[in-house]
Amino acid sequence: METIWRDGTHDAINEAAGRPAGSLLNGYHFDFREDGSRRYLMGAEAPAGAAAPEGLAILPLPAQTYAVFESREPMEGEGEIGLEILNVWRRVYSEWFPSTQFEQVEGPCVEKYAWTDESRTESACEVWIPVRRRSGTCGV
Template sequence: MGAELPNGKQIPDEFTVLHVPGQTYAVFDSRETVRDVVEIGLGIMNIWKRIYSEWFPSTNFEQVEGPCIEKYYWIDDTHQDSICEVWIPVSKK
């Protein structure tokens, strides 16, 4: 879990800093409506599965070293509709 640190804020000693290098990322997103706790996480599992089974085999890109990032955010205050993004560092083959 992580968060972007606003300018001027200090990081508490118990946290670890991960500096993400500037590089090319393939970004995939999924909109998900969560009506039940059992449904949480199904969207992200499908994204990861499709990235490796469909997208990588059909493109001229390969994954390179660097952190993969999952970003989640709610669309509104009901906390039922959300967007999940998967960021994977890539380069052309």
């Protein structure tokens, strides 16, 4: 992941999306397989009608219901996301899903990252997971 900060890919993605250089990119988990593997890419929301520059791709996100989980963490070093995001994922699957009437459905999961202020010493993250109410349930 740190390679894209050094080789210019990070800034190229931000430029293509019309965002300032150094903006944090989102992570997209998609193409989930039965063996538990999945594909992952980093990017940003593209302006409507935008085409991907050469060497980059656009991942369409379907309109669907998402459960959203928020987190903040201090940044450790230049461009490195720490372990807090792993805690969010762990808690979603070990605590939230077992205690709700929702289940994950097919579709990309999104990690949205942003700086909390100009000092770039803390990041905020949202984890978006596509969900639906389990059949035969009502309420939250």
